[in-house]
Amino acid sequence: MTESAVILVQDLSKHYGSVRAVDGISFTVARGATCALLGGNGAGKTTTIAMLLGLLLPTSGQIDILGEEVPRHRQRVLPRMNFSSPYVDLPQRLTVAENLTVYARLYGVRRVAERLAVLGRDLDIAAFFQRPYGSLSAGQKTRVALAKALLNEPEILLLDEPTASLDPDTADRMRSILTDYQRQSGATLLLASHNMSEVERLCDQVIMLRAGQIVATGTPRELIHRYGRKDMEEVFLDIARGIQSGEVLE
């Protein structure tokens, strides 16, 4: 692993019978970087993130995170990582404070009340700490899920669609929170997103997936230039439709 790389993936594959959900991908993510994992539905983004978290076992390949081999030593790195996704829930009947308390303890946070107070203020969720998680709006749930992901002040934060289902104002605030967190902590962010303006604003590295394979990598600026497009939205469409860089879209 290069000295500054905190995520190293080599020839990683996940096959379900004849279906190759992820097919021999390799990439590294440097410490402190914000990397976007992009691709259409079924491209292999969530599968890749699940393998990084040890939730899914690879068919073949190697993953090293923070210098530890995953999934073999996942237990050593999980306390230093966290994950947020609107597609993975928290218990509905527990209050927000109860949910966060349980997860704070699971992640070994010692001063739970203090940490909750900080997150309550930073993410503006303190007002509904005593409400059941199930009674919150989609936007409020996303903020609570992000609070859960920041409980242990992770060195690596994996985000699956971090601003899905949020209104533009709330989504913008979430992006600011993530940017602030990264600036203060030096954390590494790996996010899967369909929001290309978000990617342009947050990310300094992009990995484009299609049918389980990496089809393009670079900074957003590099990719826009390479594909001769005006923004990442157009680059995304080119790649999703299988158009190579340099080809002219009719």
Added chain:
Amino acid sequence: MNGISLYRIGALALRYLYLLRSSRIRIIELAYWPTVQMILWGFITQYLMTHSSVLHQAAGLLLSGVLLWDVLFRSQLGLSVVFFEEMHARNLAQLLISPLQPIELIIALMLISLVRTLIGVGIAMLLAIPFYGFNLFMLGPPLIGFFLNLLLMGWAIGLLVSALVLRYGMGAESIAWAAIFALAPLCGIYYPVATLPVWLQLLAWTLPASYVFEGMRAVLLDHTFRLDYLLYALLLNVGYLGLGIGVFLATIHKARERGSLLQSGE
């Protein structure tokens, strides 16, 4: 495997206590069925006492059976139902990407099963005293051994049932309720194992609960404590619990391979 953390086990147990506390109906429900069973069998006992010499000799036979049976039933259900809650809540993936180890999840499930069993059966036990003047503690110190063995067997079945649901999805949930009732006729709860046909007796003696209920009858009818029964039950329970833990862990491993943890839910 890394070291087991009591802090993490405590955190998850806290999650289940929060859940229990969030609904008074749940607490009432825990005690409801054991109490109804106790009342029903109490009246049956009172009626039969005037007609049965066996019951006249040991009036607590049926009530002890029903209350101890509920220890087995509640401990199994207490474990598997709480595990199903995680699946219903789509929270299992969140737990398994946290530093929580699967073995810690198992221990937390066992702890909350113990709490739920103590609440459910405990209330029925206490109500039996004013209702029928029956005190299960009259079984004396062997009661601890009976309780422990039934708890262990309930956990073993609970883990096997949970593994089944993890493998085949929530459609298999009804098995949680049905599994233990399939064993009930074999355990000799209300009658000696010798009542069964010989070929079924062979099966019955492979179940720890059969030794517990025979041991219970030995205390109540013969006023003897059968340590051998208790040890046989314990030995079998070590095997069954080991099997239950092994199958549960293997199923989680398999689910990681198959990717089913990503989709677990209703």
